[in-house]
Amino acid sequence: MLPLYFAPLQGFTEDSYRRIHHELVGGVTAYYTPFLRLEHKGIRTKDARDVRPEFNAGVPIVPQVIAKDGEEFTFLVNYLTELGYREIDVNMGCPFPLQTRHGRGAGILQHPECVTQIAEIIRQREDLTFSIKMRLGLTDESEGISLLPILNDTPLKHITLHPRLGSQQYNGTADLDAFARFAEKTTHRLIYNGDLKTPADVHAIATRFPNLAGIMMGRGLLARPSLAQEVIEGTEWHRTKRIALLKKMHDHYHAHLATIIPGEAQLLTKVRTFWEYMEEECGRKAWKKIMKAGSLRNYLNAINELT
Secondary structure, three states, X not given: OOOEEEOOOOOOOOHHHHHHHHHHOOOOOEEEOOOEXXXXXXXXXXXXXXXXXXXXXXXXXXXXXXXOOHHHHHHHHHHHHHOOOOEEEEEEOOOOHHHHOOOOHHHHHHOHHHHHHHHHHHHHOXXXXXXXXXXXXXXXXXXXXXXXXXXXXXXXXXXXXXXEEHHHOOOOOOOHHHHHHHHHHOOOOEEEEOOOOXXXXXXXXXXXXXXXXXXXXXXXXXXXXXXXXXXXXOOOOOHHHHHHHHHHHHHHHHHHHHHHOOOHHHHHHHHHHHHOOOHXXXXXXXHHHHHHOOOHHHHHXXXXXXX
């Protein structure tokens, strides 16, 4: 069975969510953390907390960094190595304009000189293991392909490719033909990421690309937290079992957040993110009732009614 990885999503897959998922369902070889970034010459407190080893004890994680050049990359790598990490993932795929317009995430794919800076630092850090998560390009598939001479000459554990352009964000569908073209030209082990919602989706990708080093799931796992375990078991869970898991995970998540977030309104705003991607899993009517609940009491009642 191919290794299955949980992709990072800002605002969703933080340490508490990862820990609860790992303890209650699992099936994931490693959880990739939302990217660590440099902001105002430092790291935000909440981002720093997310990678603290004491908040991730017992959970297999790989921290991810996002940088626009070698200087930012060096700062972030040094920060993580001081915490004891020896494996780091490099984000070259974030599609959001807040990052891409500054040359980070998928934006760096248009700047081969900056990718070269990062690659040179990776080559120098023989004490560490690196991987890259990337898009096809920011605005054109040729941008990613053109970087392969640099990347193929860089020691990487693997490349994870989400076969969309950064400019697409999450619109349209993943381009499997473009993924195949990239796979033909890279010398690295390749992990697939994108548009995986069901066990059948995962099986189809593994069948089409038999030489994959693994499969990474993000929104699909948030929408269906049992997905990786279903793939491993080779059996699709009945919806009743999946809903029972959602409620159990939510109860743990709610209980944890209630200990650290003061105020009912703030707690409701945060805990409701648990359901953000679950409209299809819950059914539109039930999902809307959960998402539009105006009080914590009504919100919890809506969850209790979910069947």
